[in-house]
Amino acid sequence: MNYISLYRKWRSQNFDEIVGQRHIVQTLKNAIAMDRIGHAYLFSGPRGTGKTSMARILAKALNCKDNLCGSCDSCKKITEGSAIDVIEIDAASNRGIDEIRELREKIRYLPVEGKYKIYIIDEVHMLTQEAFNALLKTLEEPPEHVVFVLATTESNRVPVTISSRCQRLDFERISQAEVKARLLEIAKSEATEVEDKALELIARAGEGSMRDSVSLLDQLISFSGSKITADQVVLLLGGANEELLFKVSNALVGEHAGELVLSLKEAIDAGKSALQIARDIIVFYRNLLLVKLSLPDTVDAGGDYIKRLEDEAAKYELPRIKEILKAVAVAEQEMKWNSQGRILLEVALLELLGNRSPVTVTKPVSMPEIGSSAEQPKPNTDTGIVTDSRLTKIKKHWNDILTSVKKKSLFGYVSLHEGQLLEINPQGKLVIGFKKGFGFHKDRLEEQKVKGVVEEVISEITGDKIGIICQVGGTDHPHLSAQAVAEIFQ
Numbered sequence: 001m002n003y004i005s006l007y008r009k010w011r012s013q014n015f016d017e018i019v020g021q022r023h024i025v026q027t028l029k030n031a032i033a034m035d036r037i038g039h040a041y042l043f044s045g046p047r048g049t050g051k052t053s054m055a056r057i058l059a060k061a062l063n064c065k066d067n068l069c070g071s072c073d074s075c076k077k078i079t080e081g082s083a084i085d086v087i088e089i090d091a092a093s094n095r096g097i098d099e100i101r102e103l104r105e106k107i108r109y110l111p112v113e114g115k116y117k118i119y120i121i122d123e124v125h126m127l128t129q130e131a132f133n134a135l136l137k138t139l140e141e142p143p144e145h146v147v148f149v150l151a152t153t154e155s156n157r158v159p160v161t162i163s164s165r166c167q168r169l170d171f172e173r174i175s176q177a178e179v180k181a182r183l184l185e186i187a188k189s190e191a192t193e194v195e196d197k198a199l200e201l202i203a204r205a206g207e208g209s210m211r212d213s214v215s216l217l218d219q220l221i222s223f224s225g226s227k228i229t230a231d232q233v234v235l236l237l238g239g240a241n242e243e244l245l246f247k248v249s250n251a252l253v254g255e256h257a258g259e260l261v262l263s264l265k266e267a268i269d270a271g272k273s274a275l276q277i278a279r280d281i282i283v284f285y286r287n288l289l290l291v292k293l294s295l296p297d298t299v300d301a302g303g304d305y306i307k308r309l310e311d312e313a314a315k316y317e318l319p320r321i322k323e324i325l326k327a328v329a330v331a332e333q334e335m336k337w338n339s340q341g342r343i344l345l346e347v348a349l350l351e352l353l354g355n356r357s358p359v360t361v362t363k364p365v366s367m368p369e370i371g372s373s374a375e376q377p378k379p380n381t382d383t384g385i386v387t388d389s390r391l392t393k394i395k396k397h398w399n400d401i402l403t404s405v406k407k408k409s410l411f412g413y414v415s416l417h418e419g420q421l422l423e424i425n426p427q428g429k430l431v432i433g434f435k436k437g438f439g440f441h442k443d444r445l446e447e448q449k450v451k452g453v454v455e456e457v458i459s460e461i462t463g464d465k466i467g468i469i470c471q472v473g474g475t476d477h478p479h480l481s482a483q484a485v486a487e488i489f490q
């Protein structure tokens, strides 16, 4: 037996089976009931939202003698795709004028089996100019027995001369709740058990396209068998996108530069482009904004996810969310034209962190207890730490140094931003430390050119000629608790 894809198997066969698009179903049903069928419809909307299915159902409704029965000859043939009076043209693969010429010649002939001849032209915006011209002549004087359904994902590319002669119906993205309900129905009848969380992830991944979500479910069934877990979905989708976004948010809330850079690195290592990550972050913060504005209904997601978004949004003040959205949106614009997308995104996010003052930790063991330090400004000479005056100067001008380095070397800036000023060592060099796992910053800063820039800037700003060396570790001293380390890094 031939394998039939789940999407084809579950394609809606009548108006009631269509998921979403109630406004369109109602319009078409009314038109049929009142016998006011238009000669040309333009079905516009994102892929996978049911345009072609709706066109076929309309064809059935027009030619069935018994109210879209589904079992008469006409209905059966349309379902099978073998009806002579329903002509489907895929403009994406037939851009040529020939098909439209042929259409013009044959269109005069009366339908063979039913009352109407229905021409469904998919991706109509792909037609050549000549084909559009030929189509236009037909649309200007359509024979009584013909109905055109022009479907497109890009209505702005359909000439106005064409679209103005059509009744336009806009298909909307299908809500996640509706997609999820349909997926559950399909899974049940396929004897497949799917975790609720997994259903939600599949629905969300389709971004409003039923076809994409059902295809994904199809893949998962062949990949996982009769039981599908959320983990398997994450695996198939290539990385836990959602978790990444919460990690980024967590890092921004906690002002953890390291966590921020590392999260981005993980996502990029998992194969995501920086531009895609930026866009995901924008959508995420837009959702946080909507939730913050008490508009959770406008977020297209399931209840669990909304709850999580609400918890996350509670950590922010409204202006802060707007600030982040703006900054990432600006970066996203720039990234389209810049090959250093990752750096731009890193910089944009790091700039959102507060001005961290570097803390000197020459003798970590002498750090005050967490409880007692909470109210104190900063550990300094009182705790017995001897500070080189050059180090004090560098600390004082640290933000100026960062800003100036940024102008000369973005790479240098990003890495330097991650560093902690540890000490001036006995050889008179400024020691910059990086957390374990962040050796790539050390490597970057030690490139001769980058290092030169940093040393030059320090000299310009503080007047002290001083070399830098980098080390990994030393910032997270084993004598310090994780909490103490976290404090130092803030």
Ligand SMILES: [Zn+2]
Pocket (backbone or CB within 6 Å): 064, 065, 066, 067, 068, 069, 070, 071, 072, 073, 074, 075, 076
């Ligand atoms: Zn029928």
